[in-house]
Amino acid sequence: MNVELPLLPYDYDAMEPFIDQNTVSIHYNKHHKNYVDNANKILANLPEFNNFSLEELLKNINLIPLDKRISLKNNLGGHYNHLLFWYGLKQGTIIDGKIKDMIEYNFGSVNNFKEQFECSALSCFGSGWTWLIKTDNNELKISSTSNQDNPIMGKSIVEIYGYPIFGIDLWEHSYYLKYQNRRIDYIKSFWYIINWDEANNRLNN
Numbered sequence: 001m002n003v004e005l006p007l008l009p010y011d012y013d014a015m016e017p018f019i020d021q022n023t024v025s026i027h028y029n030k031h032h033k034n035y036v037d038n039a040n041k042i043l044a045n046l047p048e049f050n051n052f053s054l055e056e057l058l059k060n061i062n063l064i065p066l067d068k069r070i071s072l073k074n075n076l077g078g079h080y081n082h083l084l085f086w087y088g089l090k091q092g093t094i095i096d097g098k099i100k101d102m103i104e105y106n107f108g109s110v111n112n113f114k115e116q117f118e119c120s121a122l123s124c125f126g127s128g129w130t131w132l133i134k135t136d137n138n139e140l141k142i143s144s145t146s147n148q149d150n151p152i153m154g155k156s157i158v159e160i161y162g163y164p165i166f167g168i169d170l171w172e173h174s175y176y177l178k179y180q181n182r183r184i185d186y187i188k189s190f191w192y193i194i195n196w197d198e199a200n201n202r203l204n205n
């Protein structure tokens with residue numbers, strides 16, 4: 001199995017002024033590319049997993065030999081998380097359809113959901129992510145993960161597991177140039193750039 005850095009579906013300045021052009025460029029060309037390169041180096045020594053898809057491999061990360069498991073989890077997880085992040089961003093979409101209905105059903109209102117998501121993202125200590133996930137019971141929940149873990153990796157890795165609908169990158173590399181220590185401002189700007197169409201697509205998966 002081999003993974004590739006996909007083309008960004010927009011220009012580096014497409015998320016201005018919420019995420020600046022320089023941050024997107026470095027984040028994509030340096031950080032994401034690094035996860036891809038490192039994951040491929042590890043995967044080259046795991047030919048027995050050639051037939052696994054990216055998601056299958058992440059769901060079964062505990063099958064990976066112990067000496068390669070953590071580094072693969074970090075780098076392949078980093079690749080997957082950043083795929084979700086880039087494709088989960090777009091300016092100008094509106095919350096509508098099934099995602100809106102399910103958020104209102106599960107959290108009471110869109111505003112309640114935003115408050116809980118912000119609270120979870122703000123309290124995530126160190127580097128990690130906060131996700132909206134769909135559980136096996138078809139419920140929406142908020143799940144925060146450390147480092148490059150993802151809720152798809154299952155209960156042996158994360159407390160609240162499920163299928164990620166979208167997530168916010170809380171590593172400082174995703175916001176520090178513009179926001180410095182003001183993580184809350186970065187989190188609040190996220191609501192202006194969520195790709196709600198993509199969220200609806202993933203909800204139907």
Ligand SMILES: [Fe+2]
Nearest residue numbers: 031169171174
């Ligand atoms: Fe990142």
